[in-house]
Amino acid sequence: MSKRRETPLKNIKLEKGHCSIGVRLNKLGMVPFFQELSESDLEKVNQHFRARHFDRGDVIYREEETASLLRIVVAGKVKLVRHTLEGKDVLIDMLQPGEYFGSLPSIGDEKYMETAIAQTQACVLSVGTDDFRNILNQYPSVAVKALEITAGRLKESQEQIKQLRTRSVENRIAHVLTMLSDKFGEESEVGLLIQVPLSRKELADMVGTTAETASRIISRFQEKDWVSTGRQWIAIKNQEKIRDLSQDKG
Amino acid sequence: MSKRRETPLKNIKLEKGHCSIGVRLNKLGMVPFFQELSESDLEKVNQHFRARHFDRGDVIYREEETASLLRIVVAGKVKLVRHTLEGKDVLIDMLQPGEYFGSLPSIGDEKYMETAIAQTQACVLSVGTDDFRNILNQYPSVAVKALEITAGRLKESQEQIKQLRTRSVENRIAHVLTMLSDKFGEESEVGLLIQVPLSRKELADMVGTTAETASRIISRFQEKDWVSTGRQWIAIKNQEKIRDLSQDKG
DNA sequence: TGACTAAAATGAGCCAGATCAAATAAGGGA
DNA sequence: TCCCTTATTTGATCTGGCTCATTTTAGTCA
Structure with a gap:
């Protein structure tokens, strides 16, 4: 049913001389x-x-x-x-x-x-x-x-x-996802796409965990259909839920 | 042998009109x-x-x-x-x-x-x-x-x-002690005294732990004779050791 | 389109540090 | 100097998240 997928991330190719x-x-x-x-x-x-x-x-x-x-x-x-x-x-x-x-x-x-x-x-x-x-x-x-x-x-x-001191890893991940989508978010077919290549490891490094834990949590989000992801990208499908989690009292 | 102890902290009493x-x-x-x-x-x-x-x-x-x-x-x-x-x-x-x-x-x-x-x-x-x-x-x-x-x-x-992300609580406590003594340290009979009232709870809140854990660690330091403490005060007796711990590779 | 590679997902075991509960003791006040 | 309040210490137990190891993909490239 589904065609071979390819990164929804824009391939930002800057032209020669763009930096002139x-x-x-x-x-x-x-x-x-x-x-x-x-x-x-x-x-x-x-x-x-x-x-x-x-x-x-x-x-x-x-x-x-x-x-x-x-x-x-x-x-x-x-x-x-x-x-x-x-x-x-x-x-x-x-x-x-x-x-x-x-x-x-x-x-x-x-x-x-x-x-x-x-x-x-x-x-x-x-x-x-x-x-x-x-x-x-x-x-x-x-x-x-x-x-x-x-x-x-x-x-x-x-x-x-x-x-870092008071919220769980899950809360913190929800929080960066919210921040990142505010900053880099772009509507796309897969959801509100964070328009920057971002691996699980990098996400983990933003939040202060390990890539494994980040992966587990993202998987959980995916099961609930709150996000859709692939290699180096994440898109948010249910902004409200994610934002709730990032707020106090997740 | 020892007289009843009292806080070595200076009782900073500001005179009236000092703020004029x-x-x-x-x-x-x-x-x-x-x-x-x-x-x-x-x-x-x-x-x-x-x-x-x-x-x-x-x-x-x-x-x-x-x-x-x-x-x-x-x-x-x-x-x-x-x-x-x-x-x-x-x-x-x-x-x-x-x-x-x-x-x-x-x-x-x-x-x-x-x-x-x-x-x-x-x-x-x-x-x-x-x-x-x-x-x-x-x-x-x-x-x-x-x-x-x-x-x-x-x-x-x-x-x-x-x-917060990479060092143990012990390291972090050593680190704030070092910082505090650089900033508020004053030589005294009990050691390099941090000249600010500071409870275990407050110390813990600076470092991101609980008062209990902070207390345990301070106790450990005390056993090694690196610090001397009382209610709301801490003095450092062995700056070198504490500084080492606060550095990388404690 | 198939092969290939690095990223991601998962499983199992473990531990620093949090929590909850209680016993001590420092030091200000009279 | 004794009393009393509240910080501090200490014990016992529990757990989120880290580690290490392995299996699965996603997505690129020829």
């Missing part, structure tokens, strides 16, 4: 940091950026490397991971176009604390930390925006700490 | 935010602040209350806690003079995400969020500083997430 100077200026204005800048200021700021393309799986920078650049995702998805000595990974964040990563110009912020990897083909802008510091001092609105964004991330990360 | 306008300006310059401001700018900024005294246990603000003030600890210690529906608490941070809390002026930051409680008698400054926003726009150095501080907290909190 021309496109760049255009996109820069859409980055939250710079939203309040005038056209001309934007152009000045743009001078300091360099653009670079990455293929899926490329390491953008490594933990422990000397941190000297602030980066902004312009196209594609980028994941941030921390490795531990015991060989466990912690998936800190999955970034979308418009989001920043790398080092903010802070004192003693000499090493990157995490590894950044292109999760799909991606185009990334970068500025030197010193240049960015100048930008911050010159355009207070950029600094305020950066502060807001960072404060927001701090809250999220505190929320995650709270969840 | 006069003292205030003096202290404001010591707050990291404002370190780079000139005397006269400092005075202008000071206009916007109000000072207020709190006794031990006083609630400074509650989770879910509308957030409208940014606060700065001027004297005493303040703890930030998150409560969960299940009745568990998460102790997010223990603040020292000079540190900020409350709401940064960010969009949609309408509710406090945590409850702030005076852990000792304390003096706290506050500014309206709008006023602070103006300060940020007017003095970029303040904004940059705020950004640095917030980014630093973000890193800490990511580090904590990593630890």
Whole structure:
């Protein structure tokens, strides 16, 4: 009855030159940091950026490397991971176009604390930390925006700490699925598809479990027909149930 | 042989009027935010602040209350806690003079995400969020500083997430003890004393365990003569061992 | 379309740490 | 110095989720 299935994930193929100077200026204005800048200021700021393309799986920078650049995702998805000595990974964040990563110009912020990897083909802008510091001092609105964004991330990360301590793995998985579908969700025939390649292992690393446990739980969801999944993808069929579980009192 | 023991903790009694306008300006310059401001700018900024005294246990603000003030600890210690529906608490941070809390002026930051409680008698400054926003726009150095501080907290909190997922409770307790002694440590006859009242329950809430488990672990440390403790206080007698445990490969 | 490979699903056993229940003891107050 | 409250300690038991090992797929590629 069913044809051979193939990934419902979009194969994001970025064309050659997509990461060029021309496109760049255009996109820069859409980055939250710079939203309040005038056209001309934007152009000045743009001078300091360099653009670079990455293929899926490329390491953008490594933990422990000397941190000297602030980066902004312009196209594609980028994941941030921390490795531990015991060989466990912690998936800190999955970034979308418009989001920043790398080092903010802070004192003693000499090493990157995490590894950044292109999760799909991606185009990334970068500025030197010193240049960015100048930008911050010159355009207070950029600094305020950066502060807001960072404060927001701090809250999220505190929320995650709270969840890690108090909710079950099942609840936490429901929670990331909700977050991911809010961020990357796209309606498709199989349900609300999370438009990023994401293995069970990666899902587990976001939530703080093992791939096995994550798999068991996803299977359970599937039995109840709340999600549909395959290799590296998950789509949500019953948003309400999943959201309920992610809320308090699952 | 030994006299009746009493808490080695200092009873921080703040005198009346300690929290007055006069003292205030003096202290404001010591707050990291404002370190780079000139005397006269400092005075202008000071206009916007109000000072207020709190006794031990006083609630400074509650989770879910509308957030409208940014606060700065001027004297005493303040703890930030998150409560969960299940009745568990998460102790997010223990603040020292000079540190900020409350709401940064960010969009949609309408509710406090945590409850702030005076852990000792304390003096706290506050500014309206709008006023602070103006300060940020007017003095970029303040904004940059705020950004640095917030980014630093973000890193800490990511580090904590990593630890929660990968280290044992024993390791994590050793880790907070190390952090707390770096921050609040004071040499005393009983060892490097953490100069803040801190119950086992609170220790547990910082680390993500139960009071019982925390107690068992502290007992173990005590047997090895690494720490000495009593009600609401802990002093470290063997910093090296504790630090080793908190490091990787305990 | 069939073969092949890495991802995913499953099974069985085990343990750190949570829970529940009780016994102790620290240290403030009079 | 004694009393009393409430933190702390300790014991016994239970379990979610981790581990290790194996079997099944999904989906790509030729």
